[in-house]
Amino acid sequence: REIGRFCVNVLAEDQTALSQAFARSGGDKFAGVPWTRSRMGSPVLQDVVAWIDCELWAEYDGGDHTLVVARVLDLGADPTRRPLLFHRGRYQRLREA
Numbered sequence: 001r002e003i004g005r006f007c008v009n010v011l012a013e014d015q016t017a018l019s020q021a022f023a024r025s026g027g028d029k030f031a032g033v034p035w036t037r038s039r040m041g042s043p044v045l046q047d048v049v050a051w052i053d054c055e056l057w058a059e060y061d062g063g064d065h066t067l068v069v070a071r072v073l074d075l076g077a078d079p080t081r082r083p084l085l086f087h088r089g090r091y092q093r094l095r096e097a
Contacts, residue, residue: 014084
């Protein structure tokens with residue numbers, strides 16, 4: 001919030017352990033995680049499917065969550081990677097078309 005910028009990282013299907021590590025409370029989430037800085041200075045995690053560099057525009061009270069609206073500043077994607085999905089309490093894979 002203080003910086004006003006953040007990067008959304010879309011994890012790949014082989015990054016379940018990384019997802020679980022970031023989901024735990026406490027500690028340094030980035031310890032031992034390879035990443036580079038976006039042009040705006042936010043962390044872009046290695047081997048993600050996509051990343052979206054954002055600037056905070058507005059926040060809304062969503063009850064037990066805060067809803068964030070952001071302006072997209074930059075983005076990138078690796079079309080060879082498949083996304084990690086979490087649905088109905090478990091990790092799943094996209095079916096082949």
